[in-house]
Amino acid sequence: MMPQEQSPARVQWGGSALLAPVPPVLVTCCADGRVNVLTVGWTGICATHPPMTYISLRPSRFSYGIIRETGVFAVNLPTTGLVRAVDFCGVRSGRDTDKLAACGLHAVQPGGLAVPVLEESPVSLICRVQQVIPLGSHEMFLAEIEATSVDGRYVDSKGKLNLQQSGLLAYAHGEYFALGRKCGEFGFSVRKSSAKKKKRGVPG
Numbered sequence: 748m749m750p751q752e753q754s755p756a757r758v759q760w761g762g763s764a765l766l767a768p769v770p771p772v773l774v775t776c777c778a779d780g781r782v783n784v785l786t787v788g789w790t791g792i793c794a795t796h797p798p799m800t801y802i803s804l805r806p807s808r809f810s811y812g813i814i815r816e817t818g819v820f821a822v823n824l825p826t827t828g829l830v831r832a833v834d835f836c837g838v839r840s841g842r843d844t845d846k847l848a849a850c851g852l853h854a855v856q857p858g859g860l861a862v863p864v865l866e867e868s869p870v871s872l873i874c875r876v877q878q879v880i881p882l883g884s885h886e887m888f889l890a891e892i893e894a895t896s897v898d899g900r901y902v903d904s905k906g907k908l909n910l911q912q913s914g915l916l917a918y919a920h921g922e923y924f925a926l927g928r929k930c931g932e933f934g935f936s937v938r939k940s941s942a943k944k945k946k947r948g949v950p951g
């Protein structure tokens with residue numbers, strides 16, 4: 748089908764940062780034994796092998812200097828139970844506030860991890876900065892994920908990660924959301940056996 752040049756039902760704007768939803772992650776960093784945490788929405792995975800991620804920070808953030816200096820940070824996935832902390836850590840600075848104490852968060856550093864992670868987070872990615880790319884308002888910290896720290900409650904007896912019960916949090920256009928109901932899974936659209944499975948009574 749050819750796209751129409753004019754569509755009265757669609758409005759065209761200039762470039763914008765309207766990608767949503769994103770995970771509003773809690774990023775931990777540490778300098779001189781003091782842990783800080785800030786909220787970051789501009790993040791994502793950019794390679795699987797090696798596992799690579801990025802966070803984009805404004806240079807004005809207190810955490811920016813710490814991560815520049817130490818070259819390490821942890822991305823802690825947020826849950827709905829952490830939504831107040833997620834917001835607070837995104838509107839208060841570690842320059843003048845101990846955000847962990849204020850939010851009742853606990854930093855732990857098990858097994859020689861390079862940087863502390865949040866005990867309250869189900870999954871934490873320990874990241875080592877590879878490149879810092881200036882982009883204008885933000886600088887992108889491109890980093891390799893060198894370790895993963897997982898809350899054992901979400902790992903089943905076969906070692907499989909099961910995050911459905913953790914209540915992961917999403918952020919879209921200034922608002923926080925709990926993830927909704929599952930409506931598919933990777934590859935289901937082309938899996939031939941799915942109809943057969945349904946007939947056989949396999950839960951959908």
Ligand SMILES: Cc1cc2nc3c(=O)[nH]c(=O)nc-3n(C[C@H](O)[C@H](O)[C@H](O)COP(=O)(O)O)c2cc1C
Nearest residue numbers: 785786787788789804805808809810837839840841
């Ligand atoms: C939902 C949300 C997402 C945010 N995303 C980013 C981001 O991607 N990059 C950034 O530099 N600041 C972001 N911020 C703002 C910082 O978290 C905020 O300025 C924080 O106070 C910085 O803390 P610090 O000074 O202790 O480093 C976000 C704030 C919120 C509430």
